[in-house]
Amino acid sequence: MTTATTRYLRPIAVVDEPAGNICIWHVDVGPDIGLSRLSGAWVLDPDNAPSIQTLIKDRHVVRCGGTDVVERYDIAITGTVDVDATFTAVLAERDSLQERFDSHAAARRTLVVPSWPDVVHPAETAATVRRSREVAEQTGNAFPLARGFNELARAWTQIEKQRLARPFLVDPAGPATRPLPLALHTND
Template sequence: MIGGAFAADAPATVAVVADAGGEALAVWHVELAPAASGDRLSGAWLTGPGDGAAELARVLAGCAVLQVDAVVPDWAAPALADLPRMDPAATVAELRAVVGRIRDRAAAERARPGRGTLTAPRLPELPDPAPIDFPHVGEPAAAAALGWARGLEALAEAWAEVDSQRRRRDWLRGPRGTDPVPLPLVLH
């Protein structure tokens, strides 16, 4: 039921990377898997030049990156160079296409003989990719990264509800069956 332009082997964590002022970067991890223990926002770092390059490489290892700012400091560029980048707009467009296919499948199922009373899944609206602005009580330099991390968290939660609706209906399960599907990503 998923299909589309999603990366088949997308990482289970997105590292949101944003300017933290001067030469510093802020990084927030967002867990995409619905069965992840604990919060979806699983870690936050402020890094700078010097030892920060090695720390940044360690923090980004195994993650997809949502880079908030177009330009990063020279010291950080090598750590970011070869990592997969999440495309937020394309990801949401693909997710909305999945929701459309689920709605179409529900309509087709209801049209089958004897299935006219079938209850269609209640699917949430998928939010546009955007930072969520709220009062930040931690390090002010991390506010931009946290805002985008919260926006990605809201998208992951909406997707978890869509996937929950898919798993509850045998006619929607497809090859994944009842296994939860983490938020799929379009990467570039």
């Protein structure tokens, strides 16, 4: 497992293959620019190879249900996201920032304690997404898991705001807002 450290990330592609279709959801996990993180959704016929390839090519991919669409369509991707390790990386960074705050605050009494957001595993968020049976059949798990990544990216934005609001937490990562720390499977 590796962690992506790029400042800009193309939206990730969450992919599933329900009911013989290929469902792709794009989720912006880069620094918050004020737009919706759920940035596109497609349910495609498997014969539409050009569109499938275009929507997945050169992106980080979240696979649902063990889909092999990347291999079947011979699509070059930047990596397969390890959902559990990405969640763990976000928690670890939040906890590390809190430890650094505690260490710095030990010598000062006037610091405002960070207000960290709840960090929820994308699969846990996905389990709460309400869908009609028809929508569930058309989108499979791509839509709920995309919602989970949307929420994780929103929590990460709040973590970054807390980090950047305190000069003693800015380094070593620097003053730029970081994208969600995606952990990737090492076999990609």
